[in-house]
Structures are given as structure tokens and as C-alpha cells.
Amino acid sequence: xxxxxxxxxxxxxxxxxxxxxxxxxxxxxxxxxxxxxxxxxxxxxxxxxxxxxxxxxxxxxxxxxxxxxxxxxxxxxxxxxxxxxxxxxxxxxxxxxxxxxxxxxxxxxxxxxxxxxxxxxxxxxxxxxxxxxxxxxxxxxxxxxxxxxxxxxxxxxxxxxxxxxxxxxxxxxxxxxxxxxxxxxxxxxxxxxxxxxxxxxxxxxxxxxxxxxxxxxxxxxxxxxxxxxxxxxxxxxxxxxxxxxxxxxxxxxxxxxxxxxxxxxxxxxxxxxxxxxxxxxxxxxxxxxxxxxxxxxxxxxxxxxxxxxxxxxxxxxxxxxxxxxxxxxxx
Ligand SMILES: [Zn+2]
Ligand SMILES: [Zn+2]
Numbered sequence: 600x601x602x603x604x605x606x607x608x609x610x611x612x613x614x615x616x617x618x619x620x621x622x623x624x625x626x627x628x629x630x631x632x633x634x635x636x637x638x639x640x641x642x643x644x645x646x647x648x649x650x651x652x653x654x655x656x657x658x659x660x661x662x663x664x665x666x667x668x669x670x671x672x673x674x675x676x677x678x679x680x681x682x683x684x685x686x687x688x689x690x691x692x693x694x695x696x697x698x699x700x701x702x703x704x705x706x707x708x709x710x711x712x713x714x715x716x717x718x719x720x721x722x723x724x725x726x727x728x729x730x731x732x733x734x735x736x737x738x739x740x741x742x743x744x745x746x747x748x749x750x751x752x753x754x755x756x757x758x759x760x761x762x763x764x765x766x767x768x769x770x771x772x773x774x775x776x777x778x779x780x781x782x783x784x785x786x787x788x789x790x791x792x793x794x795x796x797x798x799x800x801x802x803x804x805x806x807x808x809x810x811x812x813x814x815x816x817x818x819x820x821x822x823x824x825x826x827x828x829x830x831x832x833x834x835x836x837x838x839x840x841x842x843x844x845x846x847x848x849x850x851x852x853x854x855x856x857x858x859x860x861x862x863x864x865x866x867x868x869x870x871x872x873x874x875x876x877x878x879x880x881x882x883x884x885x886x887x888x889x890x891x892x893x894x895x896x897x898x899x900x901x902x903x904x905x906x907x908x909x910x911x912x913x914x915x916x917x918x919x920x921x922x923x924x925x926x927x928x929x930x
């Protein structure tokens with residue numbers, strides 16, 4: 600079968616591998632749709648916790664193609680999406696319901712072979728049924744579950760005014776989730792014209808392209824969905840007194856934020872981050888199935904597996920036409 604392997608940072612190639620067999624408690628998934636996100640780019644560039652060589656792909660869905668022994672929830676042909684983070688359920692963090700900080704953490708597509716190949720082996724507990732949801736939409740289960748976790752932490756209140764920095768796929772999911780949580784007014788800051796247009800289409804009340812158009816000390820919640828340090832630094836200027844800042848975008852490692860400590864103190868701010876998700880996959884599938892979260896407008900490219908190296912460059916180029924890129928290893 601065809602796989603895409605990141606051999607080491609900055610080195611990616613199409614490879615042929617043996618089709619793997621599921622062991623006890625494992626499923627073989629025929630991958631139908633596999634999303635690319637910023638994390639894949641970080642792994643490719645050697646800036647994330649990847650283990651090399653690695654087959655990337657941690658946002659995917661497909662068909663159960665074979666089942667190992669001791670499988671209780673699935674049969675061949677079932678349609679599923681994959682939660683890539685594998686917690687041990689037997690360390691102090693897991694046993695305190697903090698599975699996202701599992702001391703023996705593994706992740707499909709980061710430390711284990713991922714969805715950028717035709718078939719992949721996953722433990723049964725990583726699989727969630729998606730019913731008749733299109734596979735491309737099922738591939739959003741993972742990023743959406745992370746967004747749900749972040750939104751739960753931020754505790755958006757009824758009629759809150761929310762500002763979201765960045766209208767990439769995550770920013771657009773945040774926008775829709777903030778609305779579901781009861782936000783009265785949502786302002787999106789986005790410099791890329793293609794992404795700004797999408798934010799308007801997806802229901803932002805106001806879309807601005809620079810900080811000068813935002814109102815200082817105003818928003819109940821400011822959410823950063825860029826991970827860009829200079830943008831994150833400005834978040835505390837626009838949140839109201841007593842408000843909340845959610846730093847959600849993944850910043851580059853080894854770089855410091857620069858924020859005035861006194862300002863955080865005087866404004867009585869709650870500054871939060873959010874790391875992956877904790878058992879949010881069922882919620883994510885429900886939100887996708889109910890139609891409350893729309894992902895079709897987020898998909899800009901559907902590509903075969905061999906186009907993955909090109910697709911990573913496409914994402915890196917910040918071309919306004921690029922939104923979510925979905926790879927279809929079995930097309
Ligand atoms: Zn991702
Ligand atoms: Zn654990």
C-alpha cells in the first residue's frame with residue numbers, strides 16, 4: 600500500500616509498505632479522508648513532538664476494513680473517525696480525568712503511524728462511529744473536539760461579545776462554537792482576504808483586518824486562533840476588565856510572549872490555554888451530524904496521497920485560496 604513518510608525533518612517521500620494486520624483490540628482502517636493541519640507542518644519542519652520516521656495524519660476518517668480479536672463495538676464496513684490521542688488510562692493524570700496530559704501519551708500521526716496512508720491500525724477506543732456523515736466531514740472530528748475543549752474552558756456566557764483573532768479552519772470552528780454558546784456579537788480579526796470573506800459568510804458580525812479597527816478593553820472573551828506571538832501579545836489589550844483570554848493557536852516553541860503583567864493584574868484577567876481535548880469526540884460528531892457546525896465551506900482542496908508534499912507547501916505559502924486541505928488516500 601501507499602504511505603507518505605516523513606523520514607526526518609524537512610524530508611518527506613511516498614513509500615510502499617506492507618498492509619498491516621490488526622492485533623487483539625485493534626482495527627484496520629481504510630483511510631478515506633485525512634485532513635492536514637498546522638501540526639503536520641510543524642512535524643514536517645521538526646518543530647513538534649514527532650518521532651521520526653513518522654507517517655503523519657491525525658485528523659481522519661474511514662471504513663473499518665478488518666477487526667482483530669476482542670473487538671466489541673465495530674464490524675467490518677463501519678464508518679468511523681479517529682481520535683488520535685491515545686491515553687494509557689492508568690497514570691495519575693489519566694486517573695484524574697486529565698487524559699490530555701497522559702504520562703504515557705501516544706498519538707496516531709505524531710508518534711504512531713497516521714492517516715496519510717491507505718490503511719492504518721488503531722486501537723478500538725480511538726474509533727468513533729460517524730453514521731452517514733461524509734468522510735471529509737468526519738475528518739473534522741479531531742480539530743473540532745479540540746475546539747470544543749477550548750470553548751468549554753473559556754466559558755462563553757449568554758450574549759457575550761467575543762473577538763477571534765484568525766479565521767483559518769480553527770478560527771472558523773471557534774466562530775461557530777461561540778455562536779452556539781450564545782455569543783451576541785462576534786468580531787473576527789483576519790488579514791488574509793480569502794479567510795476574511797469566509798468569516799463573514801460563516802456568520803461573523805464584524806470582520807476587521809487590523810488591530811486599529813478593534814475596540815480596546817471591550818470584549819468579554821478574546822480568542823487567539825493564530826498562534827502568532829505578535830498577535831497573541833495584543834490579546835490582553837482588547838479584552839474587558841475581568842474578561843477572559845483564550846490562547847488557542849499553537850505558537851512556535853522556544854519563543855516568549857511579551858505581555859504587561861501589571862495590565863493582566865489591573866484588569867483582573869483570566870488567561871487560558873487549551874491542550875488537545877478530553878473525551879470530546881462524541882460531542883464533536885454530534886455537532887457535525889446535527890448541522891450546527893458546518894465544515895463544507897472550510898474545505899478548499901481534495902487531493903490524492905501523492906500530492907501531500909505539495910499540499911504542505913501550499914499551506915505554508917499562506918495563499919488566500921487555501922483553507923482545509925483533505926487528502927484522500929484511497930481515491
Ligand atoms: Zn490537527
Ligand atoms: Zn495515562
